[in-house]
Amino acid sequence: MRILIAPDKFAGTMSAGEAADAVAAGWLRARPGDTAATLPLADGGPGFTEVLARAKPKAQLRTVDTVDPLGRPIKADYLLDGDTAYIESAAACGLHLLAPEERDPVRTTTYGVGLLIAHAVESGARRVVIGLGGSSTNDAGAGMLTALGCVFRDIAGEPVPYGGGGLISVHGVEGQPRTRGVIFTAATDVDSPLLGPHGATRVFGPQKGADPRAVEALERAVAHFARTLEDTLGLHGAAENPGAGAAGGMGFALFLLGGSRESGARLTCDAVGLDAEIAAADLVITGEGSFDAQSLRGKLAAEVAAGAAAHGKPCLVLAGRSDLDAHPGLAGVYSVTGLLGSAEEAMARPVEGLTSLAEKVAKEWHA
Numbered sequence: 001m002r003i004l005i006a007p008d009k010f011a012g013t014m015s016a017g018e019a020a021d022a023v024a025a026g027w028l029r030a031r032p033g034d035t036a037a038t039l040p041l042a043d044g045g046p047g048f049t050e051v052l053a054r055a056k057p058k059a060q061l062r063t064v065d066t067v068d069p070l071g072r073p074i075k076a077d078y079l080l081d082g083d084t085a086y087i088e089s090a091a092a093c094g095l096h097l098l099a100p101e102e103r104d105p106v107r108t109t110t111y112g113v114g115l116l117i118a119h120a121v122e123s124g125a126r127r128v129v130i131g132l133g134g135s136s137t138n139d140a141g142a143g144m145l146t147a148l149g150c151v152f153r154d155i156a157g158e159p160v161p162y163g164g165g166g167l168i169s170v171h172g173v174e175g176q177p178r179t180r181g182v183i184f185t186a187a188t189d190v191d192s193p194l195l196g197p198h199g200a201t202r203v204f205g206p207q208k209g210a211d212p213r214a215v216e217a218l219e220r221a222v223a224h225f226a227r228t229l230e231d232t233l234g235l236h237g238a239a240e241n242p243g244a245g246a247a248g249g250m251g252f253a254l255f256l257l258g259g260s261r262e263s264g265a266r267l268t269c270d271a272v273g274l275d276a277e278i279a280a281a282d283l284v285i286t287g288e289g290s291f292d293a294q295s296l297r298g299k300l301a302a303e304v305a306a307g308a309a310a311h312g313k314p315c316l317v318l319a320g321r322s323d324l325d326a327h328p329g330l331a332g333v334y335s336v337t338g339l340l341g342s343a344e345e346a347m348a349r350p351v352e353g354l355t356s357l358a359e360k361v362a363k364e365w366h367a
Helices: 016-030 048-055 111-122 142-147 164-169 200-204 212-233 246-256 264-271 274-279 300-310 336-340 343-348 350-364
Strands: 002-005 035-038 060-067 073-081 084-088 127-131 151-153 172-174 183-187 260-262 283-286 315-319 332-335
Touching (some): 048 073, 060 111, 111 127, 111 142, 142 151, 164 212, 172 212, 260 264, 264 274, 300 315, 315 350, 332 336, 332 350, 336 343
Parallel strands (some): 084 127, 127 183, 183 260
């Protein structure tokens, strides 16, 4: 059989490429006569530009001096393909850039993402596609807008501090984003609005280090910031748009810049030619770190499974952990946690565990 292995990253343990290689190694250990093609994928979060760079060999990978979520100097890459730039927001504001004790969305900023955008704009990009996901921030894109030329001031006329916590003191905005008429696209599979029980702060704030008290303070701060900007700019309704809450509200800021939203999973799947690869395969395998009911609502696993179904090809999911034992649209769901017996073991031995899981599934698999 020809096996197509097309996973997302296993957040916190493996990149999509490492996960694909682990599955291929395990499968071929059990079935050396099969052929395994690997096709790492991404949904807008970490790995977004890496996946696109593989699919676009003529594109230029640009390395830029920028800052991390706490303002420390780092270098980050973006991809320039003709007049389109692809930026992975997590490269400058990702949670993976911080030690656990440094995670604090009251302080973290998207300023570094703005520096990447500014470089792309000055390099001649006419369209900027920004992958949103895996962020450590909750500043509604204020840092990004500051790097592009906006100045947010408090009632005394002083610049407000960076981070989500400072948004509560924003009284006015000066300057205009220097974007030279660039068209922005927010590539995300998060459809959260900016505010409310399903918004950026209440859903994702705790994952970024916010305790319950900080979550409520951040919600008030972001709501105040959104009202102030919408009133100042006369652009009402952006906060309610699906995807406004992506990457701690960076989607909201991109909508204020006239941007639109596109599925990150669909974008990368189209770029790598997923449909043709599925058509040539006998069996499709996808996977991610944590697989649950949300995974099949527009996320990457759903795109792969839908593509397999359209071609009448069986699709398996191999995940780090899974809340689902089965699903009508899938030929099987398996997890490293189920194989090794605990999440701790799965996290401690991710590559070995996924390789062993793929080997086990290959031995048992029959079409």
